[in-house]
Amino acid sequence: MSFTWISSYWPLLLTGAWQTVALLVISVVFGFIIAIGLAFAQVSGGRLTRLLARGYCTFFRGTPLLIQLWLLYYGVGSLLPMVPGIRQSLFWPILREGFFFAAVSFTLNYAAYEAEVLRGALLAVPKGELEAGRAFGLSPWKLTRRIWLPRAIRIALPTIAGEIVMQLKATPLAFTVTVMDLYAVANKVRQDTLLVYEPLLVVTLFYLALTAVIARVLRGLEAQVPVRR
């Protein structure tokens, strides 16, 4: 075991950690927003929206994230340049990057899993609370915003913490599309120094630390919500 390489790779490790965290935060935040729409579409949508949302969740939960990522990066990525004018557009520098494709596919994937969690939680909100809201004359929109959704999120919070950790554990896949995340740094160290286990070990400690932080933050969040026992 030798860890002398750390001193020269320290900045790279921090960049990698930053990329990993950025991917995680982007996919969780945007994925959660999409998931809210998907969950409501399944719980209270019409036939068609319900079917579409169900199909979306089945597709993204039934196929490996790696395939989704590659479908987007290699598949859509190879079709994009055919769109006229896109190379000259403002967005091209972003659309060329692996990071963009990783962020989009992780977001879509996270949304599908989170939507299932939220769907269950929406159905688990006690009927009486919704009826009370209606009796107060809340409009459906206000009822959803003030009672239904917040209560559902509260119910789903412990599960959400688990889902975020699962998402963190999926981020190393981004290295297959040239994103310099934590895992990619371990890979680079291996190529440069021929050390296999040490970089993996160090990177694993980073992931464990991130997991601990997520658990701590969500526990704090849970404590913020008043519960009467």
Place this chain on the structure above:
Amino acid sequence: MATAQQGILDLLAPYPPGWGGVLLTGAVSTVAISACAFAIGLLLGTGGALGKLSGNRALRLMLDLYTTLIRAVPELILIVGLYYAGTDGLNRLLAALELPPVNVNGFVAAVAVLGFVQGAYMTEVLRGAILAIPTGQIEAAKAFGMGPVLRFRRVLLPALLPNALPGLANLWMSVTKDSALVAVVGYQELALATRLAGASTKHYFIFFLASALLYLAITLASNVVFKLIEGRVRRGQPRLA
């Protein structure tokens, strides 16, 4: 439009100019890897669950380390790390025994690594399922004078299966998807076959979509199978709502 359709069908044709055969072979090896890994995981998990519940402190500490570590570390890191560590460790062992080094077959390595990972998750699923069995049933079996093996086979196993099945089904779904990660260490299954097909024809989109649909088919078929098994192990139980 008609010519484009023809082109796609040609690309996915099951025999050589088309790549359909390669994809299907990849799908078969994905299912084979998953099934073998699932079986190994089931063995490790049963042992792990019984070990954790056996009351032996040292054994429980070791198993706790195993399950916590495996479940906390990203799958990709585990697969890559165990792949190198496993083949390397085996060859060092052989060298110590003064035997010639072997080249570990990709299939065996993939199954061993995924099985080892599955084992940790199965340990927890099965432990929970065993804990959910009413103690009276086990005490009754003891009172009838059943030995541990007979008790396991006749009482514990049939009673834990309905509890464990949803968890086991989830694990099966996750192993079929995790097996795609084996592509990263270079074993040819569906994901890598797809990349190969895409790279040599430049029709990435079509091939990845096709393989996504193949994975989806595997998932949906497994859903049906697990539903049938669940109906079987729950026979005679009162149905809830």
